[in-house]
Amino acid sequence: xxxxxxxxxxxxxxxxPSTAFVRTPRSADEVVELLSSAKGPLIAxxxxxxxxxxxxxxxxxxxxxxxxxxxxxxxxxxxxxxxGAGVSIDELLAVALPxxxxxxxxxxxxxxxxxxxxxADIHGKNHHVEGSFMSHVTSMTIAxxxxxxxVSAETDPPLFWATAGGMGLTGIVTEATIRLLPVETGxxxxxxxxxxxxxxxxxxxxxxxxxxxxSVAWVDCMTSGARMGRGVxxxxxxxxxxxxxxxxxxxxxxxxSGAKLSVPFTAPPGLLNKLSISAFNELWFRKAPAKxxxxxxxxGTFFHPLDGVSHWNRMHGPKxxxxxxxxxxxxxxxxxxxxxxxxxxxxxxxFLAVLKRFGPGDPGPLSFPIEGWTLALDVxxxxxxxxxxxxxxxxxxxxxxxRLYLAKDSRVSAELLRAxxxxxxxxxxxxxxxxxxxxxxxxxxxxxxxx
Amino acid sequence: MQNAFxxxxxxxxxxxxxDIALAVTRRLVNDRTTTVVLAGRDEAALARSxxxxxxxxxxxxxxxxxxAADLASAAPTIDAAFAAAGGSIDLxxxxxxxxxxxxKLDDDAxxxxxxxxxxxxxxxxxxxxxxxxxxxxxxxxxxxxSSVAGVRxxxxxxxxxxTKAGLDAFTQGYAESVRPFGILVQIVRPxxxxxxxTEGMAEAPFTTDVDTxxxxxxxxxxxxxxVIWSPSILQAVFMAMVHLPGAVWRRLPG
Numbered sequence: 186x187x188x189x190x191x192x193x194x195x196x197x198x199x200x201x202p203s204t205a206f207v208r209t210p211r212s213a214d215e216v217v218e219l220l221s222s223a224k225g226p227l228i229a230x231x232x233x234x235x236x237x238x239x240x241x242x243x244x245x246x247x248x249x250x251x252x253x254x255x256x257x258x259x260x261x262x263x264x265x266x267x268x269g270a271g272v273s274i275d276e277l278l279a280v281a282l283p284x285x286x287x288x289x290x291x292x293x294x295x296x297x298x299x300x301x302x303x304x305a306d307i308h309g310k311n312h313h314v315e316g317s318f319m320s321h322v323t324s325m326t327i328a329x330x331x332x333x334x335x336v337s338a339e340t341d342p343p344l345f346w347a348t349a350g351g352m353g354l355t356g357i358v359t360e361a362t363i364r365l366l367p368v369e370t371g372x373x374x375x376x377x378x379x380x381x382x383x384x385x386x387x388x389x390x391x392x393x394x395x396x397x398x399x400s401v402a403w404v405d406c407m408t409s410g411a412r413m414g415r416g417v418x419x420x421x422x423x424x425x426x427x428x429x430x431x432x433x434x435x436x437x438x439x440x441x442s443g444a445k446l447s448v449p450f451t452a453p454p455g456l457l458n459k460l461s462i463s464a465f466n467e468l469w470f471r472k473a474p475a476k477x478x479x480x481x482x483x484x485g486t487f488f489h490p491l492d493g494v495s496h497w498n499r500m501h502g503p504k505x506x507x508x509x510x511x512x513x514x515x516x517x518x519x520x521x522x523x524x525x526x527x528x529x530x531x532x533x534x535x536f537l538a539v540l541k542r543f544g545p546g547d548p549g550p551l552s553f554p555i556e557g558w559t560l561a562l563d564v565x566x567x568x569x570x571x572x573x574x575x576x577x578x579x580x581x582x583x584x585x586x587x588r589l590y591l592a593k594d595s596r597v598s599a600e601l602l603r604a605x606x607x608x609x610x611x612x613x614x615x616x617x618x619x620x621x622x623x624x625x626x627x628x629x630x631x632x633x634x635x636x
Numbered sequence: 637m638q639n640a641f642x643x644x645x646x647x648x649x650x651x652x653x654x655d656i657a658l659a660v661t662r663r664l665v666n667d668r669t670t671t672v673v674l675a676g677r678d679e680a681a682l683a684r685s686x687x688x689x690x691x692x693x694x695x696x697x698x699x700x701x702x703x704a705a706d707l708a709s710a711a712p713t714i715d716a717a718f719a720a721a722g723g724s725i726d727l728x729x730x731x732x733x734x735x736x737x738x739x740k741l742d743d744d745a746x747x748x749x750x751x752x753x754x755x756x757x758x759x760x761x762x763x764x765x766x767x768x769x770x771x772x773x774x775x776x777x778x779x780x781x782s783s784v785a786g787v788r789x790x791x792x793x794x795x796x797x798x799t800k801a802g803l804d805a806f807t808q809g810y811a812e813s814v815r816p817f818g819i820l821v822q823i824v825r826p827x828x829x830x831x832x833x834t835e836g837m838a839e840a841p842f843t844t845d846v847d848t849x850x851x852x853x854x855x856x857x858x859x860x861x862x863v864i865w866s867p868s869i870l871q872a873v874f875m876a877m878v879h880l881p882g883a884v885w886r887r888l889p890g
Contacts, residue, residue, distance in 0.1 A: 193818045201641035202818035203775035237640060243774035244724070504860070507640050567854055572641045572667065597639035598668060628775070631637035632645065 189330050195248060197498050198236040199451075199505035200566065200595055203243030203628055211252045216328040219248060220357065223330070229357040231298030232273060234510045235305065237595025238628035239352050245626070252298045253359050259284050264365040265323065270300030270358040275492075278484070279440040286365035287423065287484075289321040293539075295441065295489050300358045301464050305592035307352030308559075310399040310488070313542040316329040317554050319349035320547060321364050324426070326598035327445040329619040330355035342548070347615040349549035352591050354616055354635065368423040370437040373399070373487040376478045377419035379470070383414025383522055386540065387558075390418065395510075398422040402540040405466045406562060407526050414525050416540070424481055430524040435479065441485040447495040452502045463532045469537065470511040474509075491622035501565045509575060510561035510590040512543055512554060517585035521560050524578050528562070531574045538562035545626065553590045561593065572596070637726065640775060642820070642858045643668040644726030648717045650762060651731035652676035652699065653780065653842055655831040657781070658685055659850035660729065660857075665694045673717045673725070696722075704732050704754040711760035714769065724773045727857070728766060730780040732759050733799070735833050741795045755799035760806050767810075770819050778821040779857060779864070780807040787825065787887065788875045811862065824853055826866040842867055867887040 197437035207230075210216045220227065226245035233240060240247065254270040256277070260266070264286055268277060274288050275295035281288060290309045297307065303325065308317045315321075324337040329347060336345045348355045350543075377395075380386040386402050394400045397420035404416035426437055440515070491497050498506070513520045521540065528535055539561045543554040554611070564571065579601050582589065588605035591595050603609060616625070626636055637645050643655055649657045652674030661672055672694050677848050682699040689697045697721035702713040718725060733755045743746050759780070770776040785793055786800030804823055811821035828840035829849045844852075849866045856864030865871040877885070 193816070195818075198640065201638050201775075204771075204817050205774055236638065243637070244772055245774070275709070505640070566640065569858075570856070572643065596643070599670075628637050632639060 189246075192231070192247075194233070194241045194579070195505075196235045196239065196241070196595065196630065197233060197239045197500060198507045198595060199503075200507060200627070201238055201241075202509045203238070203241050205242045205245055205247040207249060209249040209252045211465075213253070213326060213328055213333055214300045216248065216253070216359055217333050219625060220328055220330045221332075226631075227624050228630075229300060229304070229353045231301035233295050234294060234297050234301065235557060236593045237591075238632060239305075239592060241629075242626065243627040248357055250298055250357065250359075250394050253300070255360075255490035255599065256280060259286055259365060264367055265362055266365055267360060267362045268512055269296050269360055270303070273298050274302065275441075275443075281365055282368075282371045282440050282484070283438050285367055285369070285438060287368045287371075288530070289315060289366045290318040291488050292490060292582050294492055296492065297359050299363070303353060303361060304353045305590075306547070306549055306554075308543070308554050308593070309542075310401045310541065312554055313394050313400065313544040314398055314449070316544060317349075317547060317552065319346075319549065319552065323364055325361040326359050327356040328359050330624045331583075331619055333359070343611065343615050344619065346547065346549045346552070347612045349547060350551070350552035350591070351612060352551060352613070352629060353627065354385055354620075354630055356619060365424075368438075369426045370424050370429055370433070371435075371439055371441070371484050372429060372433060372437070372481050373421045373479045373484065373488060374422040374424040374428055374495045375419055375482050376475055377480065378418045378476045379416075379473050380418060381412055383416065383525065386414070386418055387518060387521065390540070391518075392463065394420070398462070400542065403537040404525065404540050404560075405470060406528055406535045406538050407463050407466055409529050413495055413529065414522065415470060416537075417470065419487070421482070421487065428438055428481060430481070441483065441489070441492075443492075448548050451499045460468050460533060466537060483538065493621045493632075500561075504566040506565040507592040507595050508561060508563050509578065510559060510593045511578070511582045511587050512557060512559040512585035512590070513582060513585045514555060514557040516557075517587065518558050520581055520585045520587065521558050523581060524560060527574060527578060528564075531568075531570055533564060533568050533571055533574055535564050550596070550605055550610075550612040551591065553588065553592075555588070556589075559590075594629070597633070602633050638775065639668060641747060644673040644776060644777065645669060646673075646721050646724065646726045648673045648675065648721060648725045649727045650675050650713070650717075650728065650759070651733065651781070653678055653681040653685060654731035654733075654781070655833070655846050656826065656829060656849050656853070657729045657731035658688075659846045660853050661689065662692055663850055663854045664727070665689060665692050670695040671721055672697045672722045674698070675713055675717055677701065677703050677704055681796060690779070704758035707752060707753060707757055707761060710758055711765040713763040714762055718769060725776070726771075727777045727779070728761050730778065731764065732762075734796075735780065735793070736796050738761055738791075738793050738795060751795055752799050752802075755796070755805075756802045759803055763806070763810055767814065770814060771817055776814075776819045777857070778819070779824050779853075780804075780821065781824045781826070782807065784825050784827045784865075784870055788878050791886070808862075820860060822856065822862060822864055824856070824864045824866065825870065826853075827870045829866075841869055842873065
């Protein structure tokens with residue numbers, strides 16, 4: 186194990202940094218040792234893609250999971266693979282795709298670890314049919330302050346589900362077994378359709394998403410009036426071999442390539458403002474076809490468009506940015522429209538928002554997805570009205586029986602979070618058993634008074 | 637913990653009966669602040685302010701009594717405040733200070749020494765005592781109340797102005813010393829504010845009331861600006877003022 190060092194850590198949004206002692210254990214045994222000898226608060230960290238303060242622990246210890254790196258062979262009949270929690274989805278795909286398998290749930294970036302995927306119970310564009318990441322985890326090993334345990338949804342449902350989306354507060358996942366999805370090719374067959382307003386997109390998604398494994402809409406939050414929430418809907422499924430052209434057929438299962446561009450330094454303040462973002466959104470909307478079916482796209486283009494530019498978060502300048510993502514039940518789909526109206530009328534500049542449908546959620550008390558709609562948008566810090574505007578949105582979301590995504594959150598109030606996650610108590614029951622001295626804590630858990 | 641907007645959960649006010657600092661704290665309680673520690677000299681006034689903040693919605697309000705004339709009390713005051721807050725504090729407002737009566741101070745050796753103790757030596761000692769705590773908790777935010785009176789010192793209040801000039805300079809260096817650890821230290825430079833400190837005095841140009849000053853300061857606290865001017869126009873005004881010839885400066889009103 187490395188001796189560790191004091192480091193200033195922040196989330197992907199570059200807000201609220203704090204210093205912690207970072208340790209990088211090389212085995213599950215070392216993780217258990219660190220947990221049982223811990224004197225101050227401690228939390229795990231993967232690739233730091235949580236936007237807020239989930240993987241920070243001011244004045245305490247942060248355990249990097251990146252040396253928990255091992256990968257079993259993929260069972261060709263069941264698709265099961267066992268890997269260390271520090272393996273990233275990018276690394277897993279690089280091995281799985283050439284073997285004819287795909288990671289069953291992938292978020293907008295491949296740069297997240299398996300441990301982080303479990304801690305946030307991440308979702309992808311297929312949640313409406315295939316659920317979140319934890320629906321595909323058959324078992325996992327968790328190091329807790331009272332020892333290491335291997336659990337599945339059958340052997341220990343309370344611990345298994347409390348860990349699903351539990352933001353690392355139930356222990357440090359060291360290993361997981363995941364059921365991969367067999368695919369013929371590493372390409373996706375994509376149908377694209379452009380819509381002039383939000384209502385028409387939501388109607389198309391509500392009635393048609395069930396026919397597609399993957400579906401996502403990109404919505405422009407900076408238009409108003411009749412074109413309020415215009416957007417582009419892309420839906421698709423893994424392409425069969427016969428859909429590929431001759432060149433693609435030569436290497437149908439090539440792993441996605443890495444970033445080709447990088448943002449080398451933090452952009453000057455104000456580079457992304459209301460005007461430049463409006464111009465970008467306009468260009469992006471005009472570029473999309475009005476309607477096009479069956480286009481063959483690579484995995485990278487379809488699933489992880491931002492992975493093409495490393496450090497893209499630096500574009501937002503030194504003040505940083507945040508991502509606001511909420512989910513609301515179908516009965517309150519109007520909250521999506523109202524949220525965009527509120528942001529647009531408050532003149533808060535926002536890039537494209539991502540709109541998706543969720544299928545039924547899993548039993549995790551802190552797992553984010555619930556059946557209905559989810560909207561995510563990037564907002565650069567700076568507008569003085571922003572804190573109050575987002576507080577207002579929180580209220581709307583909570584009243585609609587919805588919630589915010591903790592992997593994105595950096596500012597919700599402790600009080601409203603409780604209203605959004607009514608079964609929080611069952612998480613705390615599990616924590617009382619596995620962490621009686623309350624060693625596991627993060628800046629997020631302290632900010633939201635989860636301790 | 638502070639959130640992405642720098643809104644704190646816990647606040648310590650050194651100089652806990654300062655009108656401006658209390659108005660700032662009330663606004664912070666409206667946002668995310670649940671725990672407040674008020675530290676000051678006047679026990680009865682602290683108790684009244686504490687009651688008011690509780691009525692305003694703060695969950696925990698504690699008070700700590702100290703006398704800034706007693707220089708040995710700086711470190712114990714910081715210790716007591718952290719204990720009262722439960723071990724960690726997100727934001728520390730340093731608003732300790734007296735204006736003094738310049739007419740009397742002109743020829744008063746003891747009074748001059750005392751004003752420097754209260755306005756400069758005690759706050760600097762408290763900041764030194766605070767530093768290891770900020771580093772140990774790995775996060776924190778400090779705002780030190782200076783004054784435009786220290787930017788260019790004038791005849792009418794030069795003793796007060798020079799104590800603030802000293803504290804302002806100290807804070808600039810202090811801010812650099814904790815910057816690598818992600819700790820933000822800001823200087824607040826208010827102009828003339830109608831408070832109990834300035835009651836009965838002739839108002840200077842750009843005078844504001846307490847609420848306007850507090851709004852500006854709270855807005856500044858959510859930025860990473862090294863200096864918060866209140867009102868913000870004073871930044872431009874004083875950029876010019878420091879270059880005025882003495883003969884002109886002397887004749888300006890206020």
